[in-house]
Amino acid sequence: EDQVTQSPEALRLQEGESSSLNCSYTVSGLRGLFWYRQDPGKGPEFLFTLYSAGEEKEKERLKATLTKKESFLHITAPKPEDSATYLCAVNEGGYNKLIFGAGTRLAVHP
Amino acid sequence: DADVTQTPRNRITKTGKRIMLECSQTKGHDRMYWYRQDPGLGLRLIYYSFDVKDINKGEISDGYSVSRQAQAKFSLSLESAIPNQTALYFCATTDRATGELFFGEGSRLTVL
Numbered sequence: 001e002d003q004v005t006q007s008p009e010a011l012r013l014q015e016g017e018s019s020s021l022n023c024s025y026t027v028s029g030l031r032g033l034f035w036y037r038q039d040p041g042k043g044p045e046f047l048f049t050l051y052s053a054g055e056e057k058e059k060e061r062l063k064a065t066l067t068k069k070e071s072f073l074h075i076t077a078p079k080p081e082d083s084a085t086y087l088c089a090v091n092e093g094g095y096n097k098l099i100f101g102a103g104t105r106l107a108v109h110p
Numbered sequence: 111d112a113d114v115t116q117t118p119r120n121r122i123t124k125t126g127k128r129i130m131l132e133c134s135q136t137k138g139h140d141r142m143y144w145y146r147q148d149p150g151l152g153l154r155l156i157y158y159s160f161d162v163k164d165i166n167k168g169e170i171s172d173g174y175s176v177s178r179q180a181q182a183k184f185s186l187s188l189e190s191a192i193p194n195q196t197a198l199y200f201c202a203t204t205d206r207a208t209g210e211l212f213f214g215e216g217s218r219l220t221v222l
Binding site for chain 1: 145
């Protein structure tokens with residue numbers, strides 16, 4: 001069965017304390033791995049898409065990487081405004097049916 | 111204006127009532143989705159539609175139905191709401207080329 005598992009469930013960081021979020025997946029034929037950010041009471045907002053092992057993408061303090069079994073979202077020198085839930089999803093079967101992980105709740109304190 | 115608009119944003123109803131959640135989009139995409147979000151469970155796919163004449167069940171379609179009235183409109187119905195359908199519901203559209211989903215702001219439904 002296709003699965004997406006995110007860890008940790010929750011992460012508390014001090015401002016400036018870099019860390020990584022993990023997304024491990026088991027799907028037959030990955031057609032894209034997506035990272036989204038979700039603020040409370042809002043819909044998820046797109047961050048990155050990764051398609052093949054070894055691929056990396058960056059946006060401000062965020063960097064996403066992909067291997068054959070997992071993806072990492074690295075957060076460098078986070079700020080309080082980076083606090084949100086980060087969702088990982090994989091595209092199953094090429095029909096744009098995304099399977100989501102449960103998310104990691106990130107809290108960055110001043 | 112938001113590209114994907116959901117109404118209502120919040121709704122409280124009673125067990126057994128019929129509820130409709132509506133979604134409209136201005137992205138021009140042909141593919142639309144309804145997801146449900148519960149704490150600790152992430153987003154789960156209820157129904158999806160690739161065009162007006164194409165409707166498909168997702169992983170948790172029992173107790174729900176949908177209607178694709180036009181390319182830009184996709185509604186979700188609960189024929190007889192029950193308390194375990196209390197959740198946050200999201201409509202989304204997708205860019206077929208990239209697979210990126212664009213989400214609405216969500217509809218919070220509470221069934222008493």
